[in-house]
Amino acid sequence: MSKTALNKLYWLTGCGLCLQSDFALSENIELPPVSITAQKRIQPIDEAPIAVTVINQEALNQRHAKTLSETQGLAPGVSVIQNGLTKAISIRGIGGGGRNIGFDTRTGVYIDGVYAGQAPALESPIFEIEQIEILRGPQGxxxxxxxxAGAVNITTKPPSEFFEGYVRSGIGNLNYFENAMMVTGPIRQDVLGKITLSSETRDGFIENTATGDELKNINRFASRGQLRYLATEQLTIDVSADYANIHHTDFLPQATSGLFDAPLSRVDKNKVSVNNQPFAKNEIFGGALKAEYLMDRGHTLTSISAMRHTKNLQRLDNDYSTADLIHTDFADEFTQTSQEIRINSPQNQSIRYVFGIYGEHEAAKTHRTAFFGQDTSTLVQLPGIGLxxxxAAFGIAPNARAPHVGKVTTDAIALFGSLDADISQSVTLNLGGRYNSxxxxxxxxxxxxxSGALxxxxxxxxxxxxxDDFFSPTIGATIALSNHLKAYTKYARGFKSGGWNVDFLSTAQVNDGFRFDKETVDSVEVGLKGQSEDHRWQYDATLFQQRYHDFQVFQFADLGTGQTVLQLRNAAQxxxxxxxxxxxxxxGSSWHLSGTFSFLDARFTDFPSGSNAGNAAGQRxxxxxxxxxxxxxxxxLNAPSLNGKFNFFIEDAYQTKTYSGLSNDQETSxxxxxxxxxxxxxxITNDRHWELGLWARNLFDNHYAKTKGRDFFGNRIxxxxxxxxxxxxxQYNF
Known part of the structure; x- marks a missing residue:
């Protein structure tokens, strides 16, 4: 036998001995229990009649995920989609919202119990979290x-009773740099503090040949400060504030056709040629004051007072060319204040409940302007007419402008509650409701x-x-089938606010009415949550059906002469x-496996005038x-000679084809x-002071389109x- 073969045999034998040793020493290894706060109280995940996925900080680190947009595939049936200039979370095929201040999102994002705001908040970095709970199905x-559609409940790590922290730096391709630091510990005996700073920069990977600039760059800075005051044994007060500044061109679409669908000689996914440099800037900050008081009989009284502010600036070159023809600037601003007071029962009694009241005021402003440039004499190919x-075609003079300014204020108040009642040793009745006005x-x-002929x-x-006044009920039951397996069934109802299409509108759209009604959903689901007897495996499965009424749809409508406009309407069911x-x-103690699977049938069941053929019923x-x-x-893999251990992680996220438009057209959608x-x-060193890692996202450089559509002047994008x-x-931990 050759020396090389002997070396391979020794290596394989060593691996086998390591694995045998691992199995022998891992008889008491088990998965840690998981608790959630999705029902505004701490409870084991298997006791909550909710389809929920829990993501911790380690799961984010393994994927080098810095925002919610980068958590694709971690929860079954959940993705982050691109809707024009904005992103939205899609759950069970239901996403959208956030295109303008009058069109709310369908998935609420909450940080430490505070609503994080509209679509721009999805770009805010997430760091130093305890866990993210992704709740599927209506959570009204x-x-x-x-x-x-669902909710995302993010819980941050509170200040520690011990002095500790870390410093992290990283580099990557595309001239990527990241830096982060966290320090936490006692300030005095009854006050704990924590501060976290994070920054990321990366060059773009799309070349703008007209200017020589790079597009799709990233420049993020985020910070958070926290104080915990242990006022008494019963009273804890948490004060937090955060600030994020994000400047990037990640939203940039690329044209695959010219104006009014004129063919392009070449489409290069890595190059564009536009005279107006697109950009996106988000500034997000907020603060919260949370007080928890443990009452004499075990009840907990909680108050959360919060303020959040989001400012979003964007620019888009709407002719997708070097001609100074038309570009649009978008400036949206959201300011909200909220107050929540609730009382929770003790957890060790047969009837457990939470009741509360919630109030919110939001002021949303928008300033959108279409700028027509100096090259309005540019020849364009009009369908059926020619160059x-x-x-001359639209009667628009050079340097013309079309400004739109809007403001939407919302005042909301709600009463809510949930109750779990053990009606037998194995059956728990689950009730809940919220009246929202x-x-x-x-x-x-x-x-x-x-704007001429436009x-x-x-x-x-x-x-x-x-x-809008609405009552959102839920009723269900949780059944313990064994010590390690529970089933639940429930019915829930939710709604999405009505509003207005506060965007660039034609006179015809205004005359037809740009107000839309609220949409509602009725949901039924049956689920299983279980674990193996040795607590090494945890699993869940859910069957669901959700029916939406007066479904709000954002679509492009053809007005003739190759011109399309955005229409927002209620689309039946x-x-x-x-x-x-x-x-x-x-x-054993070395191998950790995880996975998700989702089958989804999501269709319009009735949508008059939803397609060129008439009713769009049956379309996905x-x-x-x-x-x-x-x-x-x-x-x-333990490495005793290096005084540490190696951790190897790899995942494959897969999805079948989708359509990004209503038409289900193979070529354009x-x-x-x-x-x-x-x-x-x-x-990782054994003393856990040092962590050194190599990471990759989209390891095999898979090229794919995540959205297709048309812009205002008929460009396919x-x-x-x-x-x-x-x-x-x-990273160095101390």
């Missing part, structure tokens, strides 16, 4: 309006006098208001149904893959199926996924 009975100057007011001004609307101090499951488990909902799945392997591979190798992104990170 506890979280209220605009959670008819004509743009100004909200009043919205609109002020809208627009000046379309210089006929943008002119509104002078237009005012409107609406009120839609239905989603399917099956989703997940698992995680240990094989946008961004709703029929199948999606994820599999991950985490392996730990179909998005191909895709596999995305993420991986990490990390070395596409948003493409990020290419391979990799780097190295070092």
């Amino acid at each position: 009975f506890l979280f209220g309006r605009n959670t008819d 004509v100057p743009f100004d 909200e009043h919205k007011r609109l002020g809208f001004n627009s000046d379309g006098t210089q 006929n943008l609307a002119t509104l002078n101090n237009y005012k409107d208001h609406r009120r 839609a239905e989603t149904r399917g099956f989703e499951s997940s698992f995680r488990g240990l094989i 909902l946008p961004d709703a893959p029929r199948f999606s799945a994820r599999a991950a392997v985490d392996y730990t 179909e998005l191909e199926s895709r596999h995305l591979i993420n991986a990490q190798v990390k070395f 596409a948003f493409y996924g990020d290419p391979r992104f990799f780097g190295a990170t070092g």
Whole structure:
């Protein structure tokens, strides 16, 4: 036998002995229990009649995920989709919202019990978290309006009783740099403090050949300060404040056709040529004061007072060319204040409950302007007409403008509660409800006098208001089938607020009415949650059906002459149904396996005038893959000679094809199926002072489109996924 073969045999034998030793020493190894706060109280995950996935900080680190947008595939049936200039969370095929201040999102994001705001908040970095709970299905009975698809409940790590912290730095391709630091500990005997800072920069990977600049860059800075005052043994007061500044061009779509669908000689996914440099800037900050008082009989009284502010600036070159023809600037601003007071019962009694009251005020402002440049004499190819100057075709003079200014204020108040009653040793009745009353007011001004044949609307101090009162109930039961397996069934109802399409509108759109009603959903689901007797495997499975009424849809409508406009309307009925499951488990102390699977059938059930052929009933909902799945392997290898251990992680996230538009058209709307591979190798010293890692996202550089559509002047556009992104990170813990 050759020396090389002997070396291989010794290596394989050593690995076998290591594995045998691992299994022999791991008889008492088990997965840690998981608790959630999704029902506004701490409870084991298997006792909550909710389809929920829990993500901790380590799971984010393994994927080098810094925002919610980068957590794709971690929960079954959940994705972050691109909706034009904005992103939205899609759960069970239901996403959208956030395109303008009058169109709310369908999935609420909450940080430490505080609503994080509209769509721009998805770009805010997430760091130093205890866990993220992704709740699938309507959550209106506890979280209220605009959670008819689900909710994301983020809990941050509180200040520590011990002095500790870390410093982290990293580099990567595309000139990537990251730095972070955290320090926490006691300030005095009854006051704990914590401060966290984080920054990221990365060059773009799309070249703008007209200016030589790079697009799709990242520049993020985020910070958070926390104080915990242990006033008495019964009273704890938490004060927190955070600030984030994000400057990037991640939203940039790329044209796959010219104006009015004119063919392009070449489409290069890595290059664009536009004279107006697109950008996006988000500034987000907020603060919260939380007080918890443990009452004499075990009840807990909680008060959360909060303020949040989000400012979003964007620019888009709407002609997607080097001609100074038209570009738009978007400036949206959200300010909200909220107050919540609730009381929780003790957890060790047969009837457990939480009741509370919630109030919120939000002021949303928008200032959107379409700028027509100096090149209005540019020849454009009009369908059925031929080449004509743009100004001659539409009667628009050079340097014309069309400004739109709007404000939506919302005042909401709600009473909510949930109750779990043990009616036998194995059966628990689950009840919940929320009465929500909200009043919205609109002020809208627009000046379309210089828009020529585009006929943008002119509104002078237009005012409107609406009120939505709604009761969101839930009723169900949790049944203990054994000591290690529980089943639940429930019915829930939720709603999404009505509003207005506060955007660039034509006179015809205004005359037809740009107000839309609230949408509602009725949901039924049956689920299982269990674990193996040795506590090494945990799993869940859910069957669901959700029916949406007066479903709000944002779509492009053809007005003739190749011109399209955005229409927002209630689209009758839609239905989603399917099956989703997940698992995680240990094989010895070294191997950790996890995975998710989802089957989804999401369609319009009645949508008059929803397609060129008439009723769009039967067409699939946008961004709703029929199948999606994820599999991950985490392996730990002890390295005694290096006084540490290696951790190897790899995952494959897959989804079948989807459609990004209502038409289900293969050429203009179909998005191909895709596999995305993420991986990490990390070395951790035994004293846990040092962590050194190599990571990669989209390891095999899979190219795919994540959205397709049309812009205002008929250009076909596409948003493409990020290419391979990799780097190295070092962290020192103290």
